[in-house]
Structure formats: structure tokens, C-alpha cells
Amino acid sequence: MEKLVCIVIDDEPIGREVIETFVRDIPFLRLSASFGDPVEALSYLQDNRVDIVFSDIQMPKINGMELLRSLLHPPLVIFITAHRDFALDSFEAGVTDYLIKPVRFDRFLKAVNRAKDRISSQEAIPLQPSIDKIFVKSEGKLIKILLSEILYVESQGDYLKIVISSAAYMTQLTLKSMDEILNQPNFFRVQRSFILNLEAIRSINASTVELINGKSISIALNKKEELFALLGIK
Structure with missing residues (x-):
């Protein structure tokens, strides 16, 4: 499998930097972009291939849940937040994992491996016939x-x-x-x-x-x- 393309979205610079470091320490991940502004991230997602999004939830302009729901075909999403309140809604929306800050590297790696397994299983599904x-x-x-x-x-x-x-x-x-x-x-x-x-x-x-x-x-x-x-x- 080629490297999985990832982006990080978090309006807090310290939280963003921690996840960027974690991503760079995992050989099968490639960090393509990092955003403090979720609106800029949404624009990027509309024009670029992304396999995994690591996103905070509570952010200005548009929160992580709203961003996820605005995408017709969203990539896999792993929420990383200081709040437990959105966990149920997140899993109902189909997120891959829900991590509570501060995140340990071993817990982050477990979430990433779960995402990797999902992507591998999706790639094994035959392509559907073209629609008209x-x-x-x-x-x-x-x-x-x-x-x-x-x-x-x-x-x-x-x-x-x-x-x-x-x-x-x-x-x-x-x-x-x-x-x-x-x-x-x-x-x-x-x-x-x-x-x-x-x-x-x-x-x-x-x-x-x-x-x-x-x-x-x-x-x-x-x-x-x-x-x-x-x-x-x-």
C-alpha cells in the first residue's frame, strides 16, 4: 500500500504540532497539509485527495462535525478533542475513532491502524459499474x-x-x-x-x-x- 495522505485541522497551534509530529513518526502516513482554519481545510478537501483527516471538533467558523457532514464523500476522520460530549454523535456520523486530548502516541497509533485496515478493506471491494x-x-x-x-x-x-x-x-x-x-x-x-x-x-x-x-x-x-x-x- 502506498502512503496514506493525511491532513491535520486544529485551531490550537500546540495541539496541531503534536499531531503533525505523530503523523511524521508513522512510516505509512504522509502529511500533505495542516490547517488552523477549518474553512481553508474544507476548500483543500474539495480539490485534493486525502485519506485520513485528524480534526479537532470545537473550532471557529465551522466545527469538526459540520465539516464532516458538509462532505458528500468524506475521507476517514479521526477526531482529536478535549471534549467527550460529541463522542456518540461522532460515531453515529461514521468517524473512525475519537481521541481525547492529551493523546498518547500508542492510542494515536491504534486509531491510525484502524483507519489503515478500513482503507485496505475498501480497496479490496470491486469498482461499481458506471452510473448514467x-x-x-x-x-x-x-x-x-x-x-x-x-x-x-x-x-x-x-x-x-x-x-x-x-x-x-x-x-x-x-x-x-x-x-x-x-x-x-x-x-x-x-x-x-x-x-x-x-x-x-x-x-x-x-x-x-x-x-x-x-x-x-x-x-x-x-x-x-x-x-x-x-x-x-x-
Whole structure:
């Protein structure tokens, strides 16, 4: 197994540093980022692969439970907190473990090994067949959208705008989760805020694509070569 990618979230610098040290002392973990601001951590989680999150619960702006519940496909979460009050809610929300500060290294390692075992068992499960439709909650209703109808998906803050030829829907999903759903050859994340259907491209002008509905979307510099390869452009 390759190293498990981890992030640490804690608004208290000392608590954050302790967990960072623990992570670095475990050979199969790799610390990719550490955050004192949970909102910055949420943004990072939407755009980056993370296997395990070590997070405090009581933090400003958004607490650990709210952060966990805001993710459609959250990584494994290990809460590390000075408070016992949230333990039941945490386990009901599916967290891997719940550690009380101050955390001993042996107890931390036990939690990490539990997470490692979960990830190993998940990797052994065969991939599910590709889906051809999704249901999204928009304006109080569940809307069925055929993936083939999607022209593009745009991130707008805490919401996603899903555009089809005849309508557009706003829903509370992350672009990262939508990227996983649209993991099919005809969809491509052309820049930080947009996923587009390659079949919906009408033309390309320099570093901009124009879709069949007239929408123009800029191509990120580091995505242009890959996009052209997918389209067979030399």
C-alpha cells in the first residue's frame, strides 16, 4: 500500500504540532497539509485527495462535525478533542475513532491502524459499474439528471451549478464529489471551477472552449495539453 495522505485541522497551534509530529513518526502516513482554519481545510478537501483527516471538533467558523457532514464523500476522520460530549454523535456520523486530548502516541497509533485496515478493506471491494444518472436536491426537490445531458458543472462557493441543455440547477455538492461521480471519459475538469462534457464543445479558441449553448470557459494552462490529447488534437 502506498502512503496514506493525511491532513491535520486544529485551531490550537500546540495541539496541531503534536499531531503533525505523530503523523511524521508513522512510516505509512504522509502529511500533505495542516490547517488552523477549518474553512481553508474544507476548500483543500474539495480539490485534493486525502485519506485520513485528524480534526479537532470545537473550532471557529465551522466545527469538526459540520465539516464532516458538509462532505458528500468524506475521507476517514479521526477526531482529536478535549471534549467527550460529541463522542456518540461522532460515531453515529461514521468517524473512525475519537481521541481525547492529551493523546498518547500508542492510542494515536491504534486509531491510525484502524483507519489503515478500513482503507485496505475498501480497496479490496470491486469498482461499481458506471452510473448514467444522478439525483440532486435543488429547490426542495430531487431532480433526476442524465449524465449525458450535462453540458458543464460550475463551482459557486458552497454550491454547484449543474447545466443541461434545457435548465440549470443549484445544489449543495462539492466539485470534488462531482468529479468522482463524473469519472467517465467524456467529462474533464478543465480548470479549478469547471467540469465540462467533451461532447458539448463546439469550438476552441486559444485557451478558451465554447460550448454548444454559447458558454465560454477558460482552460487552465496545466490542463490544455491533456484536454487536447483527449480530443485528439495535435
